[in-house]
Amino acid sequence: MKKSKLSLxxxxxxxxxxxxxxxxxxxTKNANNxxxxxxxxxxxxxxxxxxxxxxxxxxxxxxxxxxxQVMEVLIRNAxxxxxxxxxxxxxxxxxxxQIENEAKDNVKSSKKTAKQNAETNGTSYKTEWQAILSExxxxxxxxxxxxxxxxxxxxxxxxxxxxxHKDELKKEYLGINKDGTEVDSKAPSRFPYHVRHILIKxxxxxxxxxxxxxxxxxxxxxxxxxxxxxxxxxxxxxxxxKKSEDSSSSSYGDxxxxxxxxxxxxxGMVNEFQLGIYAYDAIKKNASTSTVVDESLGLxxxxxxxxxxxxxxxxxTTRGIAEIPYSVLTELGEKADVENSKADGLPVLDxxxxxxPRNLLWNRYxxxxxxxxxxxxxxxxxxxxxxxxxxxxxTTTAPYVDNGLAGFKAVDGFNGSGEKVxxxxxxxxxxxxxxxxxxxxxxxxxxxxDFADTVSLEDYYTTAIPGxxxxxxxxxxxxxxxxxxxxxxxxKSEYNTxxxxxxxxIKGFDSTYDYRLYETLTANREQDFSGDKxxxxxxxxxxxxxxxxDKNANDQADGIEDVWQTYVELLQAQDTYRKTxxxxxxxxxxxxxxxxxATWKARPEFKEGGKCYVK
Numbered sequence: 008m009k010k011s012k013l014s015l016x017x018x019x020x021x022x023x024x025x026x027x028x029x030x031x032x033x034x035t036k037n038a039n040n041x042x043x044x045x046x047x048x049x050x051x052x053x054x055x056x057x058x059x060x061x062x063x064x065x066x067x068x069x070x071x072x073x074x075x076q077v078m079e080v081l082i083r084n085a086x087x088x089x090x091x092x093x094x095x096x097x098x099x100x101x102x103x104x105q106i107e108n109e110a111k112d113n114v115k116s117s118k119k120t121a122k123q124n125a126e127t128n129g130t131s132y133k134t135e136w137q138a139i140l141s142e143x144x145x146x147x148x149x150x151x152x153x154x155x156x157x158x159x160x161x162x163x164x165x166x167x168x169x170x171x172h173k174d175e176l177k178k179e180y181l182g183i184n185k186d187g188t189e190v191d192s193k194a195p196s197r198f199p200y201h202v203r204h205i206l207i208k209x210x211x212x213x214x215x216x217x218x219x220x221x222x223x224x225x226x227x228x229x230x231x232x233x234x235x236x237x238x239x240x241x242x243x244x245x246x247x248x249k250k251s252e253d254s255s256s257s258s259y260g261d262x263x264x265x266x267x268x269x270x271x272x273x274x275g276m277v278n279e280f281q282l283g284i285y286a287y288d289a290i291k292k293n294a295s296t297s298t299v300v301d302e303s304l305g306l307x308x309x310x311x312x313x314x315x316x317x318x319x320x321x322x323x324t325t326r327g328i329a330e331i332p333y334s335v336l337t338e339l340g341e342k343a344d345v346e347n348s349k350a351d352g353l354p355v356l357d358x359x360x361x362x363x364p365r366n367l368l369w370n371r372y373x374x375x376x377x378x379x380x381x382x383x384x385x386x387x388x389x390x391x392x393x394x395x396x397x398x399x400x401x402t403t404t405a406p407y408v409d410n411g412l413a414g415f416k417a418v419d420g421f422n423g424s425g426e427k428v429x430x431x432x433x434x435x436x437x438x439x440x441x442x443x444x445x446x447x448x449x450x451x452x453x454x455x456x457d458f459a460d461t462v463s464l465e466d467y468y469t470t471a472i473p474g475x476x477x478x479x480x481x482x483x484x485x486x487x488x489x490x491x492x493x494x495x496x497x498x499k500s501e502y503n504t505x506x507x508x509x510x511x512x513i514k515g516f517d518s519t520y521d522y523r524l525y526e527t528l529t530a531n532r533e534q535d536f537s538g539d540k541x542x543x544x545x546x547x548x549x550x551x552x553x554x555x556x557d558k559n560a561n562d563q564a565d566g567i568e569d570v571w572q573t574y575v576e577l578l579q580a581q582d583t584y585r586k587t588x589x590x591x592x593x594x595x596x597x598x599x600x601x602x603x604x605a606t607w608k609a610r611p612e613f614k615e616g617g618k619c620y621v622k
Contacts, residue, residue: 081528110155198455203260205251208445217591226365230340239413243431269566278574279442283378286323305567332384332405350603359621381429383415472502
C-alpha cells in the first residue's frame with residue numbers, strides 16, 4: 008500500500024485511494040509513511056509520505072494542505088461503519104449508510120442536471136457532465152461520490168459539535184455576558200442586532216447631495232408611509248408589509264439577525280443602514296459598561312490617521328442626530344405634484360425639477376446620509392418662506408407641537424420642551440437614514456446594549472420555541488418575547504425556522520469553526536498518534552491554526568475600521584459639498600410656487616445668480 012506520490016491538490020482523490028480502511032501491516036511496516044495514527048476502529052491510518060513531506064513542510068500553503076488532509080481523514084474515519092451500521096463517533100445519530108445513500112442520490116441529481124443542461128444548451132451530455140465534475144473539483148464519478156459523502160459527514164460532525172458545545176458557542180457569539188462584561192474568546196465577537204426596516208426608494212441614487220430629485224410617487228409614498236406610522240393604528244410590521252419596496256416586506260420588514268462580521272471587505276448591510284444603527288445606539292443607549300460593545304463595533308477607532316483624531320463615537324456624538332419635523336412629511340405629500348406656479352400654472356424657471364417643492368424638501372431634510380429621527384415638530388414658516396433660510400443643517404430646532412398622533416412618544420435622550428419622537432407600537436424609536444437605495448426607516452428590536460434588559464441577549468436569541476420546557480419565561484411563567492416569536496404565528500414551523508436561523512448564526516459566526524472540530528478530533532494525541540514526524544506535523548498545524556485565528560481577528564478589526572472610515576469620509580465629503588461647493592437650494596424657494604408671478608419674479612433671489620436660480 009505504498010502511496011509515494013499523492014496529489015495534495017485534490018483531497019478527495021487521495022481519500023478515495025486510501026479507501027479509509029484499517030490498513031494493517033502493509034501500512035505500519037512501510038517506512039515511507041510519516042503521518043500515522045489510530046482510527047476509531049483501532050486500525051492505523053497514514054496520509055502522506057517522506058517523498059513530499061519536506062517540501063510541503065516549508066510553507067504555510069503546504070501546512071494548509073496537510074491540515075485539509077488530516078481533517079478529512081479524521082472525519083471520514085469517524086464515520087467508518089461497524090458491522091451493525093452504527094456510527095463509531097459517539098453522539099452522531101445519522102448512520103453512515105444513510106449518508107452514503109444521500110450522497111448517491113446527489114450524484115444521480117448531478118447526472119440529471121447534466122442531461123438537462125445538454126438539452127438546454129444544445130451540447131452533449133459528456134460535455135455538461137465534465138463541466139459539473141470540474142466545478143466540483145473532481146475527475147470522475149467515484150470522486151464526486153466520495154466528495155458528496157465527505158461533505159455530508161462534515162456537516163453532521165459540525166452539527167454534532169454544536170450540540171456538544173452550544174452553550175459555550177452561544178456565549179462567544181453574543182460576545183457579552185448578562186452583566187455586560189466581555190466573553191473571553193479567540194473568535195471576534197459579533198454582537199447580533201435584530202432589525203426591521205421599511206425602504207422607500209428614490210429616483211437618482213446618491214449622486215447629488217444638493218440637487219437630487221424624487222418623483223411625485225416617491226414623495227407621496229414617503230409621506231404616506233410616515234403618516235401611517237404616526238397615526239399608530241397599524242403596527243410597524245403591517246406598514247412595512249404594505250409600503251416597503253424590498254423583499255423584507257413579506258416578513259413585516261424583518262431583515263433577520265444583523266452582525267458586524269466583514270465578508271469580502273463589506274458588512275452584510277449597506278453602511279448607512281448598519282453603521283447608522285450602531286451610531287444611533289452608541290449615542291442613545293450608551294451604558295457604563297458599553298466600552299466592550301463600542302470597541303468591537305469599531306466605534307472607538309480613529310476617524311482618520313491624524314494624531315489626536317476623534318473616534319467614530321466622538322464624531323457621531325458631536326454631529327448629533329438630525330431631527331426632521333413631522334410637518335415636513337405632511338407638506339411633502341401635499342405638494343408632491345406641484346410643478347407649476349400657483350399664479351399662472353406655468354413652469355417655474357423653465358421647469359427646473361430642483362425647484363419643485365418636493366425636491367426642495369428632499370434635498371434639505373432627506374438627501375443626507377447621516378441618521379435622523381422624526382419629531383412632533385413644525386417648520387418655522389417665517390424663516391423658511393419669508394427669510395429664505397439658507398441653513399443646510401437639518402438639526403436646526405423646530406418648534407414642537409402636540410399633534411395628538413399616537414405614533415409620537417416621549418423618549419429618554421430627547422429632552423426638548425414638548426418634544427416627542429416617532430416610534431413603533433413597542434416604543435422603539437424609528438431611525439431614518441438615506442442610502443443609495445433610498446430612505447430606510449429602521450427599528451432595533453434588540454441591540455447589543457440590551458444586556459441589562461429583562462429579556463437578556465441570551466434569552467432573546469434562544470433556540471427553543473414556545474412550548475419547549477427551556478423556552479425563556481418571566482417570573483409569572485409567561486413566555487418572553489424573543490427572536491423566535493416576536494412575530495406571533497399559529498404555525499409552529501415558522502418558529503422552528505426562526506430557531507434554526509439562530510442556530511445557523513451561532514454555528515456560522517466564527518470563520519475558523521473547522522479548527523474547533525480538528526482540535527476535538529485530535530484531543531487524544533498521546534494515545535492516537537505516534538512518530539516524531541507525525542508529532543512535528545501536528546505541532547506545525549497547531550501553529551498554523553493560531554496564525555489563522557489571529558489573522559481572522561485582525562481582518563475583522565481592520566474591516567470594521569475600514570467601513571467606518573468609508574462612511575465618515577462620505578459624510579465629511581457630503582458636508583463640504585453642501586456647504587462650500589454646491590449650495591442646496593433654500594427651502595424658502597417654494598415661494599415661486601405659492602405666490603403670484605409678479606411677486607416672485609420681482610424677487611432678486613429668482614434672477615440669474617440669485618439664491619433660487621437654477622441653471
